[in-house]
Amino acid sequence: MFKYRCLCISLFSVWASNSSAQVVVNGYARVTNIVGNQITLSSTVGEIDETADTFDNGDYIILMQMQDNVIGSTANDATFGNLGSIHSAGVYEIRQIVSQVAGPPRVLTLDAAPTNTYNIGANSSVQAITFRRFGSPHYTSTFNMRALPWNGAIGGVLAIDVPGIFTLGHNLSADGAGFRGAPNDDNSSSNWTDMPSPTCENTPFFDSLPGPRAPKGEGIYRNTNPNYVAARGKILNGGGGGNSHNGGGGGGGNYSAGGLGGWGWNCNTIPRNAGGQGGIGLNAHININRIFMGGGGGAGERNNGFESYGGNGGGIIIIRANTIQTTGACGILNITANGNNAPLGNGWDGCGGGGAGGSIVFIVANWSVSPTCPISVTANGGNGGSVNSSTHGGGGGGGQGVIFFTTPAPANVSVATTQGQGGCNNHSNPCDRAADGENIGTNVFFNSSSPLPVELAYFRAKAVSKQTARIEWLVQTAINVDKFVLERSDNLQNWQEIHQQRWNNQLYFSYLDTEIPFTLAYYRLKIFDKDGSYKFSRVVNVQFAGRSTIGIYPNPTNDKVFVEFGEEIQKISLQDLNGNKIPISIENASERKVISLNHLPRGLYILQIQTEKEIFTEKLIIQGN
Secondary structure (H helix, E strand, O other): OOOOOOHHHHHHHHHHHHOOOOEEOOOEEEEEEEEOOEEEEOOOOOOEEOOOOOOOOOOEEEEEEEEOOOEOOOOOOOOOOOEOOOOOOOEEEEEEEEEEEOOOOEEEEEOOOOOOOOOOOOOOEEEEEEOEEOOOOOEEOOOOEEOOOOOOOOOOEEEEEEEEEEEOOOOEEOOOOOOOOOOOOOOOHHHOOOOOOOOOOOOOOOEOOOOOOOEOOOOOOOOOOHHHOEOOOOEOOEOOOOOOOOOOOOOOOOOOOOOOOOOOOOHHHOOOOOOOOOOOOOOOOOEOOEOOOOOOOOOOOOOOOOOOOOOOOOOEEEEEEEEEEOOOOOOOEEEEOOOOOOOOOOOOOOOOOOOOOOEEEEEEEEEEOOOOOOEEEEOOOOOOOOOOOOOOOOOOOOOOOEEEEOOOOOOOEEEEOOOOOOOEOOOOOOOOEOOOOOOOOOOEEOOOOOOOOEEEEEEEEEEEEOOEEEEEEEEEEEOOEEEEEEEEEOOOOOOEEEEEEEOOOOOEEEEEEOOOOOOEEEEEEEEEEOOOOEEEOOOEEEEOOOOOOEEEEOOOEOOEEEEEEOOOEEEEEEEOOOOOEOOOEEEEEOOEEEEEOOOOOOEEEEEEEEEOOOEEEEEEEEOOO
């Protein structure tokens, strides 16, 4: 496979893999174009990383709109950085890689065109993340996992898929992996060229660098305008930077807003505030199908060279499993997407704001968590930095993150989405604090409708007569499924609905498609969730011309199996895995035979069907009653 490599990202991955604490497990790539069911990956250094996992044919990926052109007001006042239309920011879905062209540019062909609309442009960012599968079907963790930190193009997401039982014995983290906090303010008194002496500024709300106003944190708008990078205005959920003199940085926002940065040196004696605005809260737009990384905190304004950068926001964790369980006595296991704290001040400067908590989604049907091995799940905001000298500007606290479960609250699992605490504006006791991140509730949601309603063990189609096909599917995991719609096509472009099947908690389904009007038929399932959203299965096909036509169903079975045929069957035999022949009872019916199996124990068997032309062999699973 053709590989892209990025030195700066690979260095982190090497560090992570050698660390006993955390290992990056996903692959990441920036998406530069989407046409139908084909997506193009960037070949630019720093915009693709496969050191941990590769984009291989047959793999599932998460397609996610990380940032979009969502800025509303760009006036140089308190409205700057407000949200306009949310567009596609935060939407995501799961697709499967069918084939690819190595390039560059590298093009992946997916199993179907994306359901969501994704926007690619100067102020937008779309990412593909490998949905890393562990287990066949069960998996027991062997190391701590974490998300690759967001670098402005890729990262920020930890995505794990376990078809069966996920036995958790290690920590999962996206702490500080979200939108980036502002870098250190590079200001000093020597470059205050636009003012005669330090003063308290409540304006402007945006500015360029270098200058006497500190940088803003990062959020869901991909800023490319150098005039917008500094000063106290927030930029969507990214916290604003402190203004002169020594204003604190604003906290980042996610589900709730970030806190306002501290006023600054001597600013409490006049009606001014030099502190950065907190990043906005996005709770009106957040649901299990639309999630965001935590916004980065703004930097504190500095003129004496001390650290003033903002904290990174928390990233995103998506876990899909049939069951999550813990065993034994382990203390506490942590699944976390917390925002980072801003650093403490070392002198006469403003401090940075805390990063907002991230987002965690559990698409899990069952939980079995031992009371001696409980799980703690948190998406907390980071704390603003505190001043350790006379009155300057402490950093605002980061806003709250969000957690979704597709089940009721599981036992022995604690949850928290607390807001970050504002930093101290001074060194007194008690301190005069900058604002905490906004607190608007617990922000943990149970019984949420899953964006990934079903996992199929198989979906297949077989010819059973000259123009008849049998389509079968076996459900492995199902959460909030409403119905299956079977569609047929002769050209992969135009699809016709031929059958609907409501979800009734059964696992095996089959449909007989008769009088098919073409020699090559394609089939797919359109799987609907209860909220009306849907996804497609992979596409299978049936070729009729020049093929023998034997159909065997259901498989797995409980007590009998049917054999449909388009030509004369000469012999049917059944063997166990050791090659021992097993007596069976066969009844003849119109165009099919019925084999009784209720006398056999559960297990795997080999069924052989001999015609004049060839011998068919199929593994048969007997589940028993």
